[in-house]
Amino acid sequence: MNWIRIRALVVKETLAVLRDPRNRIALIMPPLLQLFLFAFVVTLEVKNIRLAVLNDDYGQSSIELVQRLIGSKNFETIRFVNSPAALRQAIDQQQVIAGLHIPADFSRRVSSGNAPVVQVVLDGRKSNSAQIVQAYIGSVVDQLSLDQMPSPASMARNPVQIATTNWFNPNLDYLWFTVPSLIVLITLQMSTNVTSMTIAREREMGTFDQLLVSPLRPTEIMIGKTLPAFVIALVQATLYIIVAIVVFRIPFRGSLPLLYASLIVFITSVVGIGLSISAIAATQQQALLGVFTFLMPALLMSGYASPIENMPAWLQPFTYINPLRYMMIIVKGVFLKDMPALEVWNNTWPMALIAVGTLAIATLLFRRRVA
Amino acid sequence: MNAYVASLVRLRSLVWKEAIQIVNDPSSILIAFVLPVLLLFLFGFAVSLDNTKVRIGVVLTERTPESESLLRTFQGSKYFDVQVDTDRRAMEKELVAGRVRAVIVVAPDFSRNLVRNGGAPGIQVIADGSEPNTANFVQSYVRAAIGIWSQQRGLETAFDAPGSIDVEGRVWFNSSLESKNYLVPGSIAIVLTMIGTLLTALVVAREWERGTMEALMATPVRIHELVLGKLIPYFCLGFGSMVFCTLVAVLIFRVPLRGSLLTLSLVASAFLVGALGIGLLVSTLTRSQFVAGQIAVLLGFLPAFQLSGFLFEISSMPLPIQWLTYLFPARYFVQALQTTFLAGDVPRLLWINVLIMIGFAVLFFVLNARVTKKRLN
Numbered sequence: 001m002n003w004i005r006i007r008a009l010v011v012k013e014t015l016a017v018l019r020d021p022r023n024r025i026a027l028i029m030p031p032l033l034q035l036f037l038f039a040f041v042v043t044l045e046v047k048n049i050r051l052a053v054l055n056d057d058y059g060q061s062s063i064e065l066v067q068r069l070i071g072s073k074n075f076e077t078i079r080f081v082n083s084p085a086a087l088r089q090a091i092d093q094q095q096v097i098a099g100l101h102i103p104a105d106f107s108r109r110v111s112s113g114n115a116p117v118v119q120v121v122l123d124g125r126k127s128n129s130a131q132i133v134q135a136y137i138g139s140v141v142d143q144l145s146l147d148q149m150p151s152p153a154s155m156a157r158n159p160v161q162i163a164t165t166n167w168f169n170p171n172l173d174y175l176w177f178t179v180p181s182l183i184v185l186i187t188l189q190m191s192t193n194v195t196s197m198t199i200a201r202e203r204e205m206g207t208f209d210q211l212l213v214s215p216l217r218p219t220e221i222m223i224g225k226t227l228p229a230f231v232i233a234l235v236q237a238t239l240y241i242i243v244a245i246v247v248f249r250i251p252f253r254g255s256l257p258l259l260y261a262s263l264i265v266f267i268t269s270v271v272g273i274g275l276s277i278s279a280i281a282a283t284q285q286q287a288l289l290g291v292f293t294f295l296m297p298a299l300l301m302s303g304y305a306s307p308i309e310n311m312p313a314w315l316q317p318f319t320y321i322n323p324l325r326y327m328m329i330i331v332k333g334v335f336l337k338d339m340p341a342l343e344v345w346n347n348t349w350p351m352a353l354i355a356v357g358t359l360a361i362a363t364l365l366f367r368r369r370v371a
Numbered sequence: 372m373n374a375y376v377a378s379l380v381r382l383r384s385l386v387w388k389e390a391i392q393i394v395n396d397p398s399s400i401l402i403a404f405v406l407p408v409l410l411l412f413l414f415g416f417a418v419s420l421d422n423t424k425v426r427i428g429v430v431l432t433e434r435t436p437e438s439e440s441l442l443r444t445f446q447g448s449k450y451f452d453v454q455v456d457t458d459r460r461a462m463e464k465e466l467v468a469g470r471v472r473a474v475i476v477v478a479p480d481f482s483r484n485l486v487r488n489g490g491a492p493g494i495q496v497i498a499d500g501s502e503p504n505t506a507n508f509v510q511s512y513v514r515a516a517i518g519i520w521s522q523q524r525g526l527e528t529a530f531d532a533p534g535s536i537d538v539e540g541r542v543w544f545n546s547s548l549e550s551k552n553y554l555v556p557g558s559i560a561i562v563l564t565m566i567g568t569l570l571t572a573l574v575v576a577r578e579w580e581r582g583t584m585e586a587l588m589a590t591p592v593r594i595h596e597l598v599l600g601k602l603i604p605y606f607c608l609g610f611g612s613m614v615f616c617t618l619v620a621v622l623i624f625r626v627p628l629r630g631s632l633l634t635l636s637l638v639a640s641a642f643l644v645g646a647l648g649i650g651l652l653v654s655t656l657t658r659s660q661f662v663a664g665q666i667a668v669l670l671g672f673l674p675a676f677q678l679s680g681f682l683f684e685i686s687s688m689p690l691p692i693q694w695l696t697y698l699f700p701a702r703y704f705v706q707a708l709q710t711t712f713l714a715g716d717v718p719r720l721l722w723i724n725v726l727i728m729i730g731f732a733v734l735f736f737v738l739n740a741r742v743t744k745k746r747l748n
Contacts, residue, residue, distance in 0.1 A: 022657065026665040033669065040689050041677045044420065044504040047687045076686075091543060092717045094706065097686075110536065117537045124545025125553050125709045128420040129684050134540050135511055145536045160485075160517055161493045164510050167466065169500025177503050197661055285573040286398040288664045292565070293406055300413045305682065307472075307505055309426060309452075310419040329469050332501045343468045 001223075005216050009224025016201075017194060017228060027194075027232070031186045035240055039182060039248065043174040046132040048076035052090045052099040055080070059107020065118070065144055069100075074136050091123050098122045098133045110148055168336040179248045180335040181304050183240040184266070184327045188298070191233035191267050192291045195274030198225045199366075200287035222366055225278075226271050233267050244335075254334035258341060262330045262348045269323040269351050272358025279365035298324045323351045381592055385600025392574075393604055402570050403612040407562040411616060414558040415624045418682075420550040425509055426452045428462040428471040435482035444520040445475070450512050466499055473498040473509040544629075544713040552627070555620045556712040557681035560704045561672065562616055563639065566609040567646025568653070568671030569664070575601060575654035576663035594743055598736075602647055609643045610636075620712075630711035634721060638711060641728040642704040646671065648735025655742050674699040681705045700731045 018024055051069065055062050069075050079096055081087045087099040101119040109116035120137055122130035169176045202208035211221060241259075244250045273294055281287035299305065301315075302324035308316060319325045326347040333339030333347075393399045429445060431438050446453045454471060456462050462474045476495040484490030496513050498506035545552045578584040587597060617635065620626045628635070649671055657663040677683065678692070679701035685693055696702045703724040710717050 020659070020662075022659060022662045026662045030665050030669045034673065037692065037695075038673070038677050040692055041683055043683060043687050045507075045687050046684055050686070092714060093720045094710070115537065117539055119539045119541065122540060122542045124542040124548065125713050126684065127542065127545050127548040127553065128550055129687075130542060131548065132507075134538070138538050141536050141538050160521055161491045162496060162514060162517060163493065164496040164498065164513075166498045166500035166506050169503065169506075172500055172503040172506055174503050177501060193665075201661075283398075283577070284660045284664075285396075285577060288573060288660070289398045289402055289406075289570070292569070292668075293401065293409065296406075296410060297413055297417070301417050306418045306420055307425075307502065309424055310421060311417050315416055333467070333469065336501045337467050339467060346468070 001217070001220060002215075006220050006224045006227075009216060009221065010227045013198060013224060013228040014231075016198075017232070027190070027236075031190060031236060031240070032243075034186055035179070035182050035243060039175055039178050042178045044128065045174060046129045046136075047074060049074055049098070049133055049136070050077045050079065050096040051075055051133075051137075052079045052081050052087050052096040054082070054084065054087045054099060054101045056104040057102045057106040059110075061107040061110040061116075061144070061148060062102045064148070065102065065141065068140050068144060069137070072136070072140055087121065091121060094123065094125070096123075097126060097129060098137070100137060175248055176250055176336060177332065179244045179250050180331045181328055183237060183244060184324065184331050185299065185304070186240060187233050187237040187263070187267065188270055188324060188327075189295065190236050191229055191270050192274040192277070192295065193288070194229040194232055195226060195271050196277045196281070196287040196291045197284055198229065199275070199278040200281045200284045204283050218367055219363070222275065222363065226275060229274065230267055230271055233271075234263070237263055237267075250335055252335055253338040255338075255341070258339075258344045259331070259334045262327065262334075262344055262351070265348050265351045265355060266323055266327045269355035269358055272355055272360075272362045275362035276358060276365050279362060279369050298322055301325070302328050304328055320350065321354065323354045326351050378593070378596060382596050382600055382603075385592065385596060386603050389600060389604040393608060399570060399574075399608065402565055403608050404615060406565060407559075407612055407616050408619060410558045410562055411555055411619050411624065414554040415551045418550070418554055420554075421548065423450065424452045425450060425473070425505060425512070426454065426471045427509065427513075428454045428456060428465055428474045430456055430459045430462050430474060430476045432457055432459075432477070432479045433482070437482040437485055438477050440524075441477065441517070441520055444516055444523075448512070448516055451516075463497075466497065469499065469501075471499075472502060472505050473513065475513060551624060552713060553709050554682070555624050555626045556708045557679070557705050559613060559616045559620070559639070559708055560642070560679060560681060560701055561675050562612055563609050563643050563704075564646055564671045564675040564701065566605065566612055567643050568650040569667045570608075571601065571605050571647055571650030572653040572657075572663040572667040572671075573660055574605075575651055576658060576660045579654060579658035580660055594740070598651065598739070598743075601651065602644075605647055605650075606640075606643055609647075610639065613639045613643070626712055628712055629715035630721075631716055634716050635708075635711050638704065638707040638721065638725055638728075641725045641732065642700055642707075645700045645728055645732035645735060648732050648739060652735055652739045652742065655739060670699075675701040675705075678702065679705040700728050703727050 017027070053066055055066065066078070070078055079090060081090060084101070087101065090096045091099055099121040101121065103117065103119070106116050106118065118141060120134055122134060124130060166172055199208065202211060216224070245252050274291065277290040277294065278287055281290055301308070301311070301319050301322055303319070308319050308325070330339065330344055330347050333343060427445070429442055431442060442453070442455065445451050454465070459476060462471065465471045466474050474497045476497070478484070478493040478495070481492045481494070484492040494517060496510060498509050500506050542548055575584070578587070617628065621628050650667060653666045653670065654663045657666060675681070678696045678699055680696070685696050685702070688696070707721055707724040710720055
């Protein structure tokens with residue numbers, strides 16, 4: 001191994017990536033846009049709910065119920081409709097996500113304590129949000145129940161006092177979840193994109209053969225090709241960490257060296273994947289699409305889009321070979337939880353194993369291409 | 372008349388040339404048939420917003436009949452996967468490690484306070500805020516479980532269950548409340564964006580990069596023939612992929628298709644033409660595969676994934692971002708797709724969405740024609 005030759009290749013590679021002004025923009029703008037735009041998008045909260053109300057009652061209790069819904073901060077618009085058909089239409093057209101039907105005898109039943117009922121119709125096209133809306137309506141109705149229907153039983157017994165707290169993120173601010181995750185995601189995208197394109201571009205332009213007849217050994221070519229991508233990814237990660245702390249004001253409670261150590265292992269494991277794709281692909285187009293085919297499952301099975309424990313049991317073991325799964329735990333752990341070194345290590349060594357595996361595969365594929 | 376026939380002949384050979392390229396390039400088969408299966412599979416199985424089992428830790432410092440019966444309520448619930456410990460510190464460590472999503476601490480004097488006059492039996496729920504959605508979910512389910520337990524105890528100890536207003540919930544279109552029923556149709560939007568925007572942008576950018584585009588322009592081929600020659604094969608590829616996805620969705624994932632096939636075809640075609648328009652525009656503007664790929668992901672894939680309301684509720688986003696979603700056709704397509712699959716043909720909603728998508732398509736092609744002309748001068 002000759003480090004002078006490797007250095008020359010690293011310089012050449014870095015220049016090749018950064019020389020084109022459009023390339024420079026493509027490396028910096030999309031990630032920043034993603035960070036700023038999508039940080040606000042990824043939320044499973046349900047706010048600004050639009051609700052249709054069909055009130056057949058007009059008694060005191062039903063008016064009270066509607067008043068309370070209007071007063072609740074979660075409901076943005078309350079549309080009054082005067083027939084079941086109009087309610088149906090409002091949901092069909094997605095003008096509202098839910099409809100509340102208060103039957104004619106509601107107030108009478110409330111005052112006589114005779115099992116009053118309200119109906120909530122939900123738009124199943126958005127079943128997750130619909131369930132949350134139902135819970136909101138339920139809590140408003142429960143409160144009304146307590147206030148208007150005092151029950152002797154609940155007064156006589158000692159009710160259980162439930163105190164809830166949220167550790168690490170007391171206000172359940174979604175940005176605290178999204179921004180650290182996005183740092184990892186964008187680093188992943190960048191490192192795989194850049195590595196996968198390097199060899200494919202040379203092959204497409206026909207300059208790869210020139211590289212092969214140069215004194216560089218295959219391993220040296222591989223190292224020279226990976227290092228720039230590695231450095232670019234690490235520099236970008238640093239940039240996003242700064243943005244997360246300074247602009248988004250995400251608390252950073254853990255240890256920075258631990259985060260970097262695990263990031264380096266993480267980038268190594270995905271750079272191996274990028275290189276493997278690059279070694280298989282004959283053209284840049286194939287390389288890009290190959291990266292995409294890897295990124296989608298990696299992203300969706302990392303616990304970011306939805307929790308891993310929601311997945312069917314037979315599918316969950318597959319997440320163990322996904323380096324993103326571990327990095328997502330570490331980044332949130334270090335940012336928000338001040339995760340101890342032992343826990344970080346527990347999530348780092350699997351990534352190191354994956355890195356050894358992906359780099360071995362990359363070397364193998366690369367050697368075969370060269371031979 | 373002759374000129375017209377000649378034009379058709381030229382167009383036919385262009386389409387034929389492109390079709391051969393598609394068939395010969397493994398990446399286009401990958402993107403049109405392998406990736407869709409992968410995506411549908413992921414959205415059908417891997418992504419699920421239906422919280423079924425949340426791992427929680429219960430800390431019981433004393434075992435009394437009351438605390439045991441409360442524990443059994445948690446263990447019996449299908450929503451929790453319960454670990455029990457007597458040591459609070461050990462559970463807190465599990466919370467930091469992310470192995471449990473919430474810790475429920477039953478106060479040491481819980482049972483005594485439950486029966487003592489004026490006692491306040493306490494339960495503390497500590498949720499992991501680094502997963503806000505799960506934290507919310509855990510809190511409300513823990514509350515509900517404790518409520519049920521209290522009610523049952525009230526019955527056992529001969530108190531009346533408190534009378535209360537009942538909320539009767541009915542869910543239309545998706546009564547089993549499965550997120551796959553709207554995620555799988557929504558993922559068709561991503562598949563068509565990949566084919567229409569990303570694949571087309573890459574293919575055409577490659578022609579510009581290699582100079583074969585200029586070579587084609589030097590032939591008698593007109594610009595509109597050139598554009599159509601690209602458009603028709605990729606439209607067919609996208610449409611074929613859509614049909615394939617629909618079959619997989621209905622036959623394998625058992626997603627109901629309540630609307631008509633005609634509606635589905637119309638909606639998908641309107642979107643696909645627009646997506647192809649963006650792809651062409653991006654490639655003409657950038658002329659480089661790497662940059663075209665990046666921009667196509669940024670303008671095509673990411674909005675389809677993030678700004679379409681497919682996974683994340685648009686009305687919950689900050690207002691400026693809500694306005695932004697109107698600028699991407701994906702928003703209209705996802706709404707139309709979910710409606711066609713789950714609700715059926717809702718004429719007014721679907722017409723509005725289709726018309727807007729056609730408007731986008733026209734806009735992209737007009738822009739494209741202008742940019743191409745300029746590029747050649």
